[in-house]
Amino acid sequence: MLKLEPRPQPSKFWSYGSPLLALLVTVCIGVLMFWALGKDPVRGLQVFFWEPIKTPYALGELMVKATPLLLIALGLAVCFRSNVWNIGAEGQYIIGAVMAGGVALMADAGTGGWFVVPVLLAGVLGGMLWAGIVALLRDRFNANEILVSLMLVYVAAMVLSYLVFGPWKDPAGYNFPQTKQFAEATKIPRLMAGSRMNIGLILALLGVAGLWVFLFRTRAGFAQQVGGLAPAAARYAGFSSRKALWLALLTSGGAAGLAGALEVAGPIGQLTPYVPAGYGFAAIIVAYVGRLHPVGMVFSAVLMSMLYIGGELAQSRLGLPKSITGVFQGLLLFTLLASDTLIAYKLRWVGAVRTPAAVEGAK
Numbered sequence: 001m002l003k004l005e006p007r008p009q010p011s012k013f014w015s016y017g018s019p020l021l022a023l024l025v026t027v028c029i030g031v032l033m034f035w036a037l038g039k040d041p042v043r044g045l046q047v048f049f050w051e052p053i054k055t056p057y058a059l060g061e062l063m064v065k066a067t068p069l070l071l072i073a074l075g076l077a078v079c080f081r082s083n084v085w086n087i088g089a090e091g092q093y094i095i096g097a098v099m100a101g102g103v104a105l106m107a108d109a110g111t112g113g114w115f116v117v118p119v120l121l122a123g124v125l126g127g128m129l130w131a132g133i134v135a136l137l138r139d140r141f142n143a144n145e146i147l148v149s150l151m152l153v154y155v156a157a158m159v160l161s162y163l164v165f166g167p168w169k170d171p172a173g174y175n176f177p178q179t180k181q182f183a184e185a186t187k188i189p190r191l192m193a194g195s196r197m198n199i200g201l202i203l204a205l206l207g208v209a210g211l212w213v214f215l216f217r218t219r220a221g222f223a224q225q226v227g228g229l230a231p232a233a234a235r236y237a238g239f240s241s242r243k244a245l246w247l248a249l250l251t252s253g254g255a256a257g258l259a260g261a262l263e264v265a266g267p268i269g270q271l272t273p274y275v276p277a278g279y280g281f282a283a284i285i286v287a288y289v290g291r292l293h294p295v296g297m298v299f300s301a302v303l304m305s306m307l308y309i310g311g312e313l314a315q316s317r318l319g320l321p322k323s324i325t326g327v328f329q330g331l332l333l334f335t336l337l338a339s340d341t342l343i344a345y346k347l348r349w350v351g352a353v354r355t356p357a358a359v360e361g362a363k
Helices: 012-036 041-049 056-081 089-104 113-141 145-165 200-217 219-229 231-236 241-268 279-289 294-318 324-339 356-362
Strands: 002-006 345-349
Touching: 012 041, 012 294, 012 324, 041 294, 056 089, 056 200, 056 219, 056 241, 056 279, 056 294, 089 113, 089 145, 089 241, 089 279, 113 145, 113 241, 200 219, 200 241, 200 294, 219 231, 219 241, 231 241, 241 279, 279 294, 279 324, 294 324
Parallel strands: none
Antiparallel strands: 002 345
């Protein structure tokens, strides 16, 4: 039989190989799931892993999905490395979208293209404000940031619903719960004609470079990581835990708010009740599949966006339910958690142990 044995030290190989194993196991389970549902497994895998990359337009859509996932994951990586558990990035994403949308609604036909900048800044400030509530309650009252940040997601969704069903509702929108379309000056510039890919991708990649420098080349980044790994050592070294808490949450909130602003001022172009797309929760998986490393999260964000697009295509082309996307995301997360066992433990084949009674019986 197989037995788990503790390793003398964590395996560096499985630290990087675990996400690949998790992906492989997820694909295998997906094949069995397609077969059980009466669908062609090869066609199912093609929809999820080939259709999103087979044309330049499809690649552009892949980047549109990957951009908010990557931005939010970068902010969450700062939190998680600091041992601050921000689970409510979805709420910060929503409030960032709301704040950006409120500024965008101030523009008119005569507004210049410079107005994009305050729209994006409003999104960043909105996300920071929502994350700041979590930081304040944790700092002053020692409230659990997991519960607070998660509950604020639902408050943020209610704020958005109130606005689009109420004061910001488009009077010429045939009673649909949505704002009017934003002015052209507030739209995020696109990178190429015929594609919805916009400058948000460039901002996300700049965020990757910035986070790498911050984490691995600055004293502040070192302090954040020490505080997460060894709080006692951080206090002994004179690193402020309060400063680390506020920096982690405000950075994470700002990144999520920027993602929300890019989404409503880019592909969506208005505020609707459907702005919450689950990116804030999916980005948690992106962060951990990417091993909380800026470069690793680029690849995991692309993978997660493939699951999003593949899930949408599976609905229209294979007749599968909308929940198929969440199923694949959940499979990836749980197989990753299982595969991570190999980092600290190794599998060893142990032969059957024959007791004296069994030996005597065999005679």
